[in-house]
Amino acid sequence: MVNWTQRFITGFIGAPIVYYTIQNQLALCLLINVVLYLLHAEFQKLISNVLKHNCSDSDRWYVETMASSWFIRIPTHYFITMSIMQSNPLCVHLHMIISIFFLLLVRLMNYLKISDFLKQNEKTISDKFPSQMVEKKIQMLTFFQMSADIVQFILFVYPLNFVLIVFQYKQAQALNLIWLISAWQTDNGALFMGSMFGKTLFCPKISPNKTWEGVSGGIFLSVFTSLILSQMNFLSFITLDNLHTKHFLLISLIVSIASIFGDLIESFIKRVADVKDSGSLFPGHGGILDRLDSLCFSAPFVYLYIQIFMHDVLELA
Numbered sequence: 001m002v003n004w005t006q007r008f009i010t011g012f013i014g015a016p017i018v019y020y021t022i023q024n025q026l027a028l029c030l031l032i033n034v035v036l037y038l039l040h041a042e043f044q045k046l047i048s049n050v051l052k053h054n055c056s057d058s059d060r061w062y063v064e065t066m067a068s069s070w071f072i073r074i075p076t077h078y079f080i081t082m083s084i085m086q087s088n089p090l091c092v093h094l095h096m097i098i099s100i101f102f103l104l105l106v107r108l109m110n111y112l113k114i115s116d117f118l119k120q121n122e123k124t125i126s127d128k129f130p131s132q133m134v135e136k137k138i139q140m141l142t143f144f145q146m147s148a149d150i151v152q153f154i155l156f157v158y159p160l161n162f163v164l165i166v167f168q169y170k171q172a173q174a175l176n177l178i179w180l181i182s183a184w185q186t187d188n189g190a191l192f193m194g195s196m197f198g199k200t201l202f203c204p205k206i207s208p209n210k211t212w213e214g215v216s217g218g219i220f221l222s223v224f225t226s227l228i229l230s231q232m233n234f235l236s237f238i239t240l241d242n243l244h245t246k247h248f249l250l251i252s253l254i255v256s257i258a259s260i261f262g263d264l265i266e267s268f269i270k271r272v273a274d275v276k277d278s279g280s281l282f283p284g285h286g287g288i289l290d291r292l293d294s295l296c297f298s299a300p301f302v303y304l305y306i307q308i309f310m311h312d313v314l315e316l317a
């Protein structure tokens with residue numbers, strides 16, 4: 001059952017914070033770093049649940065050790081911080097490769113440390129580290145965790161650099177705001193229409209509660225909200241006659257479609273981990289991942305649209 005009161009209160013508190021931070025690149029960078037710190041904890045918890053459901057009880061201590069390594073957060077914060085210092089997209093991609101390299105290196109060092117510890121103490125602490133925890137099994141679990149780290153970085157970290165890069169344009173605040181509004185209105189419209197009128201299942205094997213009525217409602221509310229805002233000139237978006245309305249609607253449509261399929265991917269991860277929500281940080285909304293999935297999956301498509309169709313009409317800062 002949807003708790004609309006909790007959703008409204010959480011949104012009422014969070015909206016002014018987000019609105020203030022998107023006006024300043026440095027403030028937004030700090031907020032993203034805080035969000036990613038919390039996101040990492042939620043994602044690692046999901047991955048730990050996946051591993052625990054597919055490992056024996058004797059393996060779980062190693063899974064928990066991998067999830068508790070705080071060094072793994074450093075490459076993520078390095079990448080986001082470096083994004084605000086680069087105007088060349090190529091440099092951003094290079095920092096992404098460097099970050100992933102160090103991400104894997106941290107996991108490898110963690111594996112070597114634990115492996116050496118096991119060999120040195122296998123006789124004296126056999127109760128804590130059972131003999132069946134052989135080297136091959138440690139390698140397998142480490143490889144799975146490395147793969148999960150790459151997935152996390154590509155899906156939930158890398159896309160957020162686009163909201164920082166867009167500050168190369170004077171209209172950055174408006175671009176980010178319409179992106180946020182479109183993503184959140186898609187979620188709200190889908191949840192309302194799905195809970196009230198949903199009958200035709202959208203993808204029951206992955207998300208049994210999503211319906212075509214909810215999907216349609218999410219797209220409609222997002223595009224309709226953008227149409228209203230463009231006619232009110234609420235965002236002072238682009239002053240060229242009639243051009244801003246077209247971009248408003250197309251960006252909203254892109255965000256809605258990407259958000260819906262992004263939510264499916266996150267739902268699949270939660271389904272494998274056997275949890276309903278990624279967390280409980282936001283009452284009525286769920287966790288960080290539940291709030292960021294639509295934003296992360298839509299950000300690259302919005303930036304691509306901006307570069308292809310709006311590059312000539314945007315003003316450099």
